[in-house]
Amino acid sequence: MRPKQRQLKIIDMLRRTGRVNVDELTTEFNASAETIRRDLSVLAHSGKIQKVHGGALLPSNQQGEGPFQQRMAENIAAKRIIAEKASKLISAGDTLLIDTGSTTLIFAEEIAAIKDLTVITNSAEIAKIIATVENNSTVFLLGGKYNSDNRQTLGAMLIAQLEQFHVQHTVLTVGSLNAQVGAADFNAEEAIVARAMLQRAKNSILLVDSSKFNSAGSFVVGKLEKFDQLVCDMEPDHVLKMALKEAKVALI
Amino acid sequence: MRPKQRQLKIIDMLRRTGRVNVDELTTEFNASAETIRRDLSVLAHSGKIQKVHGGALLPSNQQGEGPFQQRMAENIAAKRIIAEKASKLISAGDTLLIDTGSTTLIFAEEIAAIKDLTVITNSAEIAKIIATVENNSTVFLLGGKYNSDNRQTLGAMLIAQLEQFHVQHTVLTVGSLNAQVGAADFNAEEAIVARAMLQRAKNSILLVDSSKFNSAGSFVVGKLEKFDQLVCDMEPDHVLKMALKEAKVALI
DNA sequence: ATAAAAACTGTTTAAACGGTCAATAGTTTT
DNA sequence: AAAACTATTGACCGTTTAAACAGTTTTTAT
Structure with a gap:
């Protein structure tokens, strides 16, 4: 699986649940925690998500009741x-x-x-x-x-x-x-x-x-x-x- | 549950009810009182809430997001x-x-x-x-x-x-x-x-x-x-x- | 005034982070 | 087709963060 694909999936998961954890994602993608963190960093840097200790949340502007x-x-x-x-x-x-x-x-x-x-x-x-x-x-x-x-x-x-x-x-x-x-x-x-x-x-x-x-x-x-x-x-x-x-x- | 997420939920609860208590929140989040207090301290420090004995209130001059x-x-x-x-x-x-x-x-x-x-x-x-x-x-x-x-x-x-x-x-x-x-x-x-x-x-x-x-x-x-x-x-x-x-x- | 509840402080433990580096996979060039 | 190159990955490890515990102080209520 390519990084882009993973990152898209992570965003979709976030939209559904409101939060994602690093260890959830490692089992989901069969990847190491470092890889996941790297993905999260990329997404956070472009403002798509908000990184927190242990995982990530939706950015505060679209936090709350997503679709x-x-x-x-x-x-x-x-x-x-x-x-x-x-x-x-x-x-x-x-x-x-x-x-x-x-x-x-x-x-x-x-x-x-x-x-x-x-x-x-x-x-x-x-x-x-x-x-x-x-x-x-x-x-x-x-x-x-x-x-x-x-x-x-x-x-x-x-x-x-x-x-x-x-x-x-x-x-x-x-x-x-x-x-x-x-x-x-x-x-x-x-x-x-x-x-x-x-x-x-x-x-x-x-x-x-x-x-x-x-x-x-x-x-x-x-x-x-x-x-x-x-x-x-x-x-x-x-x-x-x-x-x-x-x-x-x-x-x- | 991550601190950021808890804090967002606390603000949400505050907006709905106008007041939150520490012990309410401990049962709500299954966390210790210290953890809740820490969250409240963070939020109070950034001016989002106003701490009082036993819990927190909305600050008197609320600088809201939307009208x-x-x-x-x-x-x-x-x-x-x-x-x-x-x-x-x-x-x-x-x-x-x-x-x-x-x-x-x-x-x-x-x-x-x-x-x-x-x-x-x-x-x-x-x-x-x-x-x-x-x-x-x-x-x-x-x-x-x-x-x-x-x-x-x-x-x-x-x-x-x-x-x-x-x-x-x-x-x-x-x-x-x-x-x-x-x-x-x-x-x-x-x-x-x-x-x-x-x-x-x-x-x-x-x-x-x-x-x-x-x-x-x-x-x-x-x-x-x-x-x-x-x-x-x-x-x-x-x-x-x-x-x-x-x-x-x-x-x- | 005094007891009970709540808040603060410092400490401890476990988990998570971030940076570097070598190995691997995928892509382009020769 | 082979080689060179780039991107991606996973492991290591010192550092940081989170959360609970314990002891002390402050506030509130009786």
């Missing part, structure tokens, strides 16, 4: 790759609809630096991420029944509000993607919201990591034709790839 | 008293409208334990507090333009949503209160939202600490007659007291 979903999220590396690719599709001044999800959360971090955005979302966490950065962006938080698990709002009120918007991009994540049914979720209410968002945008971007391929959620968000761009971390299999081509979905 | 945190720190003790008194007015099963403010935030913490509430608010922070506790409560988060300073939503969209509700209690805080103009805010948009909330409830509760008496905000929320109950930490002066009696506002 909570990220803590429980799997596959962070893959999701970050996806989010980074997707962020290239967005330019300064764009208007976006973003739904709730661990991948869209990381996506929000990636685009937070882009200027003059207008972001409309039902995720309190995403709203916070975008609005906290000084970049002249505007955030609309959609109202509705509040769900503490994901810090998102849902329900009929939200659908009504969506009708007041028409935007350039809708950015969605879903629980499953396959050639026959298209994109589908495992939660009915989230699927309804996603479907509504899909209708309010000129361009629709779907973010999925490879673990979602060919599983089958029960609540359909939309067929493949409904989407314009699919961003993922790995090549889908042949069947799905052909189906995407058929549906004129750009693969990124 | 939000700063206002939270002012008068915490008074605000907690107010919030506790006000929480007695709420029963299980009630439906409430709550606006954004540092006092209502503490109020939300106090009522979080009450069961079967329905809470409607424009504060993402209050929504989180109520929804995180397991108490069978429902939270509606009102949508609108998101303001990162206070983690609240504002704007025309929000007013429209409010019309869909009619509740038992509206709980408000304002920036100023005096006999002539009544309750007023220093921010136009917040005042508009407060005024709209006031119209959607049978009973209206106003929370103000004594520092707000007889100052004058520019944006009127409502005359004294509009309110049913006023909760504060100290007796108002005679003029205001008579005016309240005249306006049939119960003083708590």
Whole structure:
């Protein structure tokens, strides 16, 4: 394992747990304590972390409640790759609809630096991420029944509000993607919201990591034709790839 | 657990409660009293806290980080008293409208334990507090333009949503209160939202600490007659007291 | 005034740090 | 393909830090 990789992983662990210990990391990476300390020194020097005796913490400016979903999220590396690719599709001044999800959360971090955005979302966490950065962006938080698990709002009120918007991009994540049914979720209410968002945008971007391929959620968000761009971390299999081509979905 | 981390948590606890005790902290962190005292000494030396016998307090002139945190720190003790008194007015099963403010935030913490509430608010922070506790409560988060300073939503969209509700209690805080103009805010948009909330409830509760008496905000929320109950930490002066009696506002 | 609780001080032990250096792995040059 | 070079790693070891223990002093409350 290369130092860069380790250091990225260390940051991800930190974001999840809030602290890391040197000896934890030595067993995690099968490396000596000195190597770990060297990594921590590098990260500390560039301000990414804060070194303390025995390990490291998040720097004090982002200490406290980090993106909570990220803590429980799997596959962070893959999701970050996806989010980074997707962020290239967005330019300064764009208007976006973003739904709730661990991948869209990381996506929000990636685009937070882009200027003059207008972001409309039902995720309190995403709203916070975008609005906290000084970049002249505007955030609309959609109202509705509040769900503490994901810090998102849902329900009929939200659908009504969506009708007041028409935007350039809708950015969605879903629980499953396959050639026959298209994109589908495992939660009915989230699927309804996603479907509504899909209708309010000129361009629709779907973010999925490879673990979602060919599983089958029960609540359909939309067929493949409904989407314009699919961003993922790995090549889908042949069947799905052909189906995407058929549906004129750009693969990124 | 590392010293830095403990110290950060101690400050966090202080900001929430206004005071910490050494023995509380020893059980909290499973550390000896000396260790805690050392932490307190470090924090006191850097001016973050103020040591007293048995524990520590927030320093009298708190140099806060953000405007939000700063206002939270002012008068915490008074605000907690107010919030506790006000929480007695709420029963299980009630439906409430709550606006954004540092006092209502503490109020939300106090009522979080009450069961079967329905809470409607424009504060993402209050929504989180109520929804995180397991108490069978429902939270509606009102949508609108998101303001990162206070983690609240504002704007025309929000007013429209409010019309869909009619509740038992509206709980408000304002920036100023005096006999002539009544309750007023220093921010136009917040005042508009407060005024709209006031119209959607049978009973209206106003929370103000004594520092707000007889100052004058520019944006009127409502005359004294509009309110049913006023909760504060100290007796108002005679003029205001008579005016309240005249306006049939119960003083708590 | 006196007892109890809490704070301070110095000491001890174990763990963690940081610097140097030689060995190894990966990369580039010849 | 071999050689030279660079980056990375792990071990050694004196130094620093953290935390508990014990004894003493101060503060608080009765």
